[in-house]
Amino acid sequence: MKIIPIVASALLISGLAYAAEVRDWHDLEKVHKHIEESIKEMERARAANHYDMQGHGAKAEQLLREAERELHEAVEAAKAH
Numbered sequence: 001m002k003i004i005p006i007v008a009s010a011l012l013i014s015g016l017a018y019a020a021e022v023r024d025w026h027d028l029e030k031v032h033k034h035i036e037e038s039i040k041e042m043e044r045a046r047a048a049n050h051y052d053m054q055g056h057g058a059k060a061e062q063l064l065r066e067a068e069r070e071l072h073e074a075v076e077a078a079k080a081h
Contacts, residue, residue: 028078032071039064 042064046057 028075032075035068035071
């Protein structure tokens with residue numbers, strides 16, 4: 001009869017260990033999609049202003065693209081672990 005509490009304890013501990021490994025990457029994926037939308041909006045804004053923003057629009061778009069790449073990597077890393 002002592003085996004039942006031991007097995008139950010082992011299952012509980014292994015279940016908690018497995019649950020601790022779960023990563024929630026859905027929030028990161030939402031942010032990634034927002035960045036993608038921001039890039040599209042920036043492209044439209046730059047075109048509407050005939051790309052005349054003294055280089056600031058191009059720099060902002062470049063930084064958004066860098067952020068998009070980093071978020072993509074973050075999502076993939078979270079999914080892998």
